[in-house]
Amino acid sequence: MSGAVTNIRSGARREWVINLVLLAGLGLVPLWAWFADAPFTITLATRAAILALAGTGLNIALGMGGLVSFGHAVFFGIGGYAMGILASHAQNYDPLVQWPVVIEGTQFMPVIWIVAILAGAVAALVIGALSLRTSGVYFIMITLAFGQMFYYFAISWPAYGGEDGLAIYVRNGFPGLNTLDPIQYFALCFAVLLVVLFFNARLIRSPFGLALNAARQSTQRVEAVGMDPFRLRLAAFVLSGAITALAGALFADLNRFASPAMFSWQLSGEIMVFVILGGVARLCGPLAGAVVFVMLEHFLGGLSEYWHIFLGLLLLLVVLLAKGGLIGLLSGRGAAHG
Amino acid sequence: MSLLTLEGVTAFYGSSQALFDVNLEIGAGEVVALMGRNGMGKTTTVKTICRLLPAKGVIRFGDHDLLPLPSYRAARLGIGLVPEGRRCFGNLSVEKNLTAAARPGDWTAGTVTELFPRLGERRSQIAASLSGGEQQMLAIARALMTNPKLLILDEATEGLAPLVRQEIWKVIARLKQESGMAILIIDKSIRELSRIADRAVILQRGETVWNGPVNDLTSDLTERYLGV
Numbered sequence: 001m002s003g004a005v006t007n008i009r010s011g012a013r014r015e016w017v018i019n020l021v022l023l024a025g026l027g028l029v030p031l032w033a034w035f036a037d038a039p040f041t042i043t044l045a046t047r048a049a050i051l052a053l054a055g056t057g058l059n060i061a062l063g064m065g066g067l068v069s070f071g072h073a074v075f076f077g078i079g080g081y082a083m084g085i086l087a088s089h090a091q092n093y094d095p096l097v098q099w100p101v102v103i104e105g106t107q108f109m110p111v112i113w114i115v116a117i118l119a120g121a122v123a124a125l126v127i128g129a130l131s132l133r134t135s136g137v138y139f140i141m142i143t144l145a146f147g148q149m150f151y152y153f154a155i156s157w158p159a160y161g162g163e164d165g166l167a168i169y170v171r172n173g174f175p176g177l178n179t180l181d182p183i184q185y186f187a188l189c190f191a192v193l194l195v196v197l198f199f200n201a202r203l204i205r206s207p208f209g210l211a212l213n214a215a216r217q218s219t220q221r222v223e224a225v226g227m228d229p230f231r232l233r234l235a236a237f238v239l240s241g242a243i244t245a246l247a248g249a250l251f252a253d254l255n256r257f258a259s260p261a262m263f264s265w266q267l268s269g270e271i272m273v274f275v276i277l278g279g280v281a282r283l284c285g286p287l288a289g290a291v292v293f294v295m296l297e298h299f300l301g302g303l304s305e306y307w308h309i310f311l312g313l314l315l316l317l318v319v320l321l322a323k324g325g326l327i328g329l330l331s332g333r334g335a336a337h338g
Numbered sequence: 339m340s341l342l343t344l345e346g347v348t349a350f351y352g353s354s355q356a357l358f359d360v361n362l363e364i365g366a367g368e369v370v371a372l373m374g375r376n377g378m379g380k381t382t383t384v385k386t387i388c389r390l391l392p393a394k395g396v397i398r399f400g401d402h403d404l405l406p407l408p409s410y411r412a413a414r415l416g417i418g419l420v421p422e423g424r425r426c427f428g429n430l431s432v433e434k435n436l437t438a439a440a441r442p443g444d445w446t447a448g449t450v451t452e453l454f455p456r457l458g459e460r461r462s463q464i465a466a467s468l469s470g471g472e473q474q475m476l477a478i479a480r481a482l483m484t485n486p487k488l489l490i491l492d493e494a495t496e497g498l499a500p501l502v503r504q505e506i507w508k509v510i511a512r513l514k515q516e517s518g519m520a521i522l523i524i525d526k527s528i529r530e531l532s533r534i535a536d537r538a539v540i541l542q543r544g545e546t547v548w549n550g551p552v553n554d555l556t557s558d559l560t561e562r563y564l565g566v
Binding site for chain 2 (some may be wrong): 138207221
């Protein structure tokens with residue numbers, strides 16, 4: 001028994017070391033690329049950091065709450081369009097709202113992030129309140145249906161580019177930074193990722209996180225100790241949606257483009273794939289998955305447009321042989337504990 | 339005034355009726371043994387009290403009508419359940435199991451580990467890796483962490499080694515003496531129940547057939563309704 005406990009503890013320590021190595025790697029590679037004048041590598045690292053952020057958002061719902069949401073791209077798209085709409089109005093000197101009060105667009109990132117987070121949270125509240133009344137395959141289907149609704153709404157919304165999406169000309173600004181400089185924009189995205197990971201690490205150990213984990217194991221047992229599983233899951237879903245929306249705003253700013261594809265079910269699937277790849281319910285699982293995803297996309301995508309076949313194979317291997325994902329495999333731990 | 343009242347309670351599993359007419363009262367600080375042979379409706383009665391199974395009739399807890407409430411609201415009113423089969427949150431540590439259930443009150447992680455020192459020693463151990471007895475202690479401790487007015491123990495000593503059983507009975511006796519909490523116990527050990535309970539209620543085929551002070555239980559009654 002004590003041997004098992006020691007194994008769990010050493011596995012947890014190894015996982016922390018792996019997390020630190022991953023974070024240090026993600027922080028140092030762009031720094032090297034900056035010295036080596038390889039801006040595209042910095043952009044790839046920025047993309048990995050943003051996708052990791054989206055995955056961290058999904059991981060709250062999927063990993064902590066056991067909610068298999070197949071529509072998380074909705075929140076990613078909402079964040080992207082929040083950025084696109086606010087920035088395009090600001091660029092065109094066209095007020096967002098003229099009555100009853102005049103509301104201007106903005107290119108100020110902190111305001112855009114707050115709007116994206118709030119919009120994502122409100123959407124998650126509405127979608128969650130409806131979809132969390134179901135479970136299992138019905139929950140998956142309802143979240144997928146919401147994703148498709150938003151997707152078709154975006155492509156049929158001519159005011160904001162319809163099928164062509166919404167381009168902005170200049171990246172939005174952040175006080176004290178030149179966001180057009182790839183390394184500075186990377187640093188900003190990486191800092192946001194670190195803050196969210198720190199928040200997530202605290203959340204996992206909080207009474208709320210523990211209750212959510214318990215509700216994932218047994219609804220009845222959680223109710224028997226006086227907690228409402230529906231509210232717990234809804235709160236997790238809202239948090240998850242808000243973080244994913246923030247990632248969407250950063251992603252749209254990276255590309256200076258908000259596209260209906262940000263709402264697509266394929267993107268929902270991709271976010272889920274790299275969470276599973278890295279390790280569901282692992283703090284840095286989405287980060288590991290996002291890094292692998294971006295690397296495969298970059299290195300194999302250049303060789304063949306069918307590079308997803310290799311991603312599929314890797315996912316198959318991880319699901320069959322490493323239920324704790326890549327992080328679980330490296331740390332010698334199985335599926336995540338609470 | 340009684341803390342918990344059940345009057346004419348009926349309950350169904352699908353179309354199959356499990357409870358026909360259950361009547362039960364528990365006063366504040368009272369320990370009541372719910373007795374009956376296997377399949378007579380004891381656990382079903384507990385499920386109806388905790389609102390885990392729909393029921394008809396009257397179920398009151400203090401001033402509250404429990405029937406329209408969801409189970410988590412019933413628990414928040416002060417009903418702590420130690421379910422049959424222990425059922426801890428297996429992938430959480432002992433400490434996390436306790437923290438997840440904690441509600442404000444006198445029972446804290448400190449006081450429950452004082453009651454069960456073994457849990458204190460295994461604070462960071464995953465619940466699924468505990469022995470059966472330790473899991474049972476954790477299930478009781480977790481219910482206490484909700485700071486209940488009524489603690490329901492459904493077969494809390496079932497399947498445990500005699501020494502562990504004794505340890506748990508001692509804790510229950512201590513809870514009776516020191517906490518002032520009402521306790522409803524289901525257990526097969528009539529000897530222990532007779533020592534601890536103030537009153538007994540016997541169920542037979544989903545109906546209350548006997549209700550009275552535990553000292554009034556005669557061998558004729560136990561033979562007729564409990565088969566011993």
